[in-house]
Amino acid sequence: MMFLVAVSRILTSNELSLSTFPTAIFQLTKLTDLRLDNTLIEGGIPLRISTLHNLQYLYLGNNSFGGTIPGSALSSLTNLKELSLWGNSLNGVLPPELGNLVNLTYLNANKNNLYGGLPPEYGKLTLLKKLLLYKNTFTGPIPDTWRGMTSMQDLEINVNYLYGGLPSWLLKMPAIKILQLGNNQLSGQTLPVLNISTAPSLKYLYADCNYLEGVRPKIDNITAALDYNCWENEGSLDSACVRALNCLNFQLAVSNGKCPVCPSGQHMVNTTTCICFRDPENSSKKLAIAAIVGGVVGGVFLLLLVVAFFIFRARKKSRKSQPAVSHPDYFQIENGGSTRSLSQSWEAPGGVHHFSIKEIIKATNRFDKANEIGEGGFGKVFVGKFPCGRSLAIKQACIADYSSETGRGQFRNEVSLLSRLHHKNLVRLEGFCDDGGQQILVYEYMKLGNLHDLLHGNVQGKHVTLDWYKRLEIAVNVAQGLDYLHSFAHPPVIHRDVKPSNILLDDNLVAKVADFGISKETIEMGTHVSTRPVGTAGYWDPQYFLRLQLTAASDVYSYGIVLLELITGRKAIESDGLEEDTNIVEWTRAKMEACQDALHSIVDPRLEGDYPKRIFKYLVDLALKCASFERQTRPTMKYVVSVLEPLLQEAERPPQRSSQSLSFSRPLSSSTTETKVGGTGSSKSTIRSDIEFSNLTGDTWDTFPTVASTRTEVPQRGQSPELEKPSSTI
CATH class of the missing domain: 1.10.510.10 (Transferase(Phosphotransferase) domain 1)
Structure with a gap:
């Protein structure tokens, strides 16, 4: 058990760095809590994990695990209560065998490369409270059997390719408080009114960037994000969502009995449920082709590098002779328009608009002093008027040096973070601009200013x-x-x-x-x-x-x-x-x-x-x-x-x-x-x-233990934040 204490402490302080799964762990047959988040482990999840029969908490998140999830091995851990596999490179389907883990209360597999349909077998997980599957490429409908997950409080299946209707029972689940369904391909109508009568437990509903239609539901006592759907009398807002079809084309396809387009690299395997799988691959064949083509590609690549070098030098000299349009204390924009080369390889988060620098300049009248409304800790803030008639606040972020990979990553992380925050008492991020290395955030405009x-x-x-x-x-x-x-x-x-x-x-x-x-x-x-x-x-x-x-x-x-x-x-x-x-x-x-x-x-x-x-x-x-x-x-x-x-x-x-x-x-x-x-x-x-x-004493108030810093994806055992607000004594 001394090894368990050591591992827990090292993980908590984020000091452990491994390249492979430590096999000595399999000797600890009485182990109940194994947390190997953030340890840089590569390779597949070992099948020998099945020998740890007493495991109740298994955290393998934010590593470099690849291959498929070993469903049969994990399903043998019948005492398992919490399983975290988030932030890896796992592929394949979500194993239906995990539906046999009847003691499971928490399952997190977000940010992987999983595909296929959502397993109907998970409807047997009556104790499951939190299921996080966002940012994969799941297709098909939300299984009707999932209504059996009667303890579910937090279901996050957003940023996938799920297709079908939004089931009314999903909004009425007895314990559900958070529903994250945004950035999918859900369609049809939903409840006309969302309140404590129609959705008794629901507190937060995010279903933006889908194809929901009919009249937008009336919301009462629920925090909801329902923009960028196909509601009546709301016009087209498709530009803010990354989608293959607009509302009209999608509705035409559905009315003709067609399935939506599969994610890139996948093919349709079930036209009834519209479930897609990865294209079959033959690894040995791929290696053989790679060996044959590698030499040819290498020679061509070397030649292209030489040519690119001389083109770059010529353009650099040319640019030095061109004047630049500048704004004092703000940024410089080279003549010739916007430059998106720094962000071409980045898939911007859904729900926020990627503005061009030309749009920003036009909206602010070239950052006219009259449009300046304040100055934050990172630069000036302007109000911009856009063609749609909306006024938005435009703020320079200056988070890091955008010319470096680290700087770009920091800015993109900030945009990704802000795009996930949706609440009626948070200023909403509407979009961003990173043309030519700029770091501009665009927010909703608050007319009455600050407190x-x-x-x-x-x-x-x-x-x-x-x-x-x-x-x-x-x-x-x-x-x-x-x-x-x-x-x-x-x-x-x-x-x-x-x-x-x-x-x-x-x-x-x-x-x-x-x-x-x-x-x-x-x-x-x-x-x-x-x-x-x-x-x-x-x-x-x-x-x-x-x-x-x-x-x-x-x-x-x-x-x-x-x-x-x-x-x-x-x-x-x-x-x-x-x-x-x-x-x-x-x-x-x-x-x-x-x-x-x-x-x-x-x-x-x-x-x-x-x-x-x-x-x-x-x-x-x-x-x-x-x-x-x-x-x-x-x-x-x-x-x-x-x-x-x-x-x-x-x-x-x-x-x-x-x-x-x-x-x-x-x-x-x-x-x-x-x-x-x-x-x-x-x-x-x-x-x-x-x-x-x-x-009131310190025991009456919730406290914050001062322990070492951690990057663990979820709270430690016994410290999960309670979703139910405590009843007041007032």
Whole structure:
């Protein structure tokens, strides 16, 4: 068992590098937990794995395993509960024999080269809670037998070639919370209304980039992404999806009984279910042909290299003599149009539009100063007007040197990450541009700007009422967005720079978290990521600053600061005319301890005493708990949401004032810059007063263990994030 301890520790710190599967492991016949993620193992999954009869947890993700999945060997591990094979080069079909692993609760085979149909046999896996099969080339329908997976909470089969209807039973599965179905070839109509009655457990539905038709369903209490389908009266949005047929041609093909086109390199084997397989290959024949052709190709290739060298030199000299169109502090574009050579080999993620530099230049009127709407940590932000009539925000990313392979990879990873994040309280990525080595991200445009300007006076003539109820709504919006990043994004994301200027508001003052340019995706949220401090002074988690250890609790700390700003109207760091600036946490705690009417002394005076004291007392206690020095005493964002949502639901919305808007001139400080560094109104609320945040101990709040950094794909045993929101005691 000492070997098991050693392997677990080495894997957790990501220090183990292997080239082949260690055969000594097969001597550990009592092994129950084997985790070999991220160890660079090559070759096939050994059949001798079947000798480890006591295995309950097997993690082989993010390696270089090839060949097929040994179904018969794995199916003999009858005690297996969790199986992770993600991020390899496995091919072939998904073994139907895995349907015999009746104790399985978690199966992850995403990002491989698997093909064929989804196995109907998996309908017997009644304990399976999470099934991740996205980014393969599966074809055919969603098996009707899968309705037997009654414990399923998270089903992700997006980015495949699945064909057929969207079964209504799938939306009504008793435990289902997350359905990822986007970027497939699903068609037909769905339920006209999606709410707690028609889909009782469903929280998140992503079915964009399919061929769903009819009237777009009405959504209530479900986060859904249903764009780029074939809904009535919505026109064509095909340009944002990578698909062989547009809506009309697809519908014509289906009406004629034809199957959609197979993925590249595959052929149709069943025209009834439209399942495709790889073209049969004869390995020995391929090797013989390669040997014969190799010499010829090698000679031709050498000749082409010589010719290409001289052409390159000639073009380089020619380009030096050509002037360039430049934009100050932004980027340079060579004459002759756009250059896509750097990204030709990259398959951009579905659901985001690949803009050309010409489109960006035209939309911004050549980056006219009049179109500049702000400046983020990585460059200026412009608003662009596109031919479709939409206005979008255009931001320079500057993530890395795009001329290097590493830089291109970092930018592409950022685009891939952002394209997977879909939530009503996150600013949506609409597209990107990497022409000529540029790094431009295109987001939805948030007309009312950011929360920092609304709170601290720089609103440029906008008249917006930010009463106590709207502040509570904003607090809930931001918490929901961060909870999604921590609990539902795959892999989870730590924002690292949560602050009011990164919280944008739409026309209805719905808040959305923005600016993931310095975010960190982390596979395991229960551990830390070692990294240098990045962010903004005043919002830094002190543990992050002192120990260079980043966890989700770091975002919780920053959220606590934002919540205090909403309550007090003060900035995170502000001067009271003393020699030293005052931190908002220290200021609030001092006021709460020293003042007789403590709450009234800290609440934003611009509210003029018009706020429910009981609710605001809860908010202050919660904010201070989030901003605790020790991360173990901070709540999780999931807990924060579970506390705030009932407060908002039970609070009574104040009447709208038609003739009066709050003045956002800043009485306490005239400065609106941020430091960048490496009352008495009575409440009519029905909230019960049986909660006291100040009495909560570290055991009551979810904690974040400080263990070594890990790249494991899923949480460690016993630490899987619970999908069900905890019930509030309020």
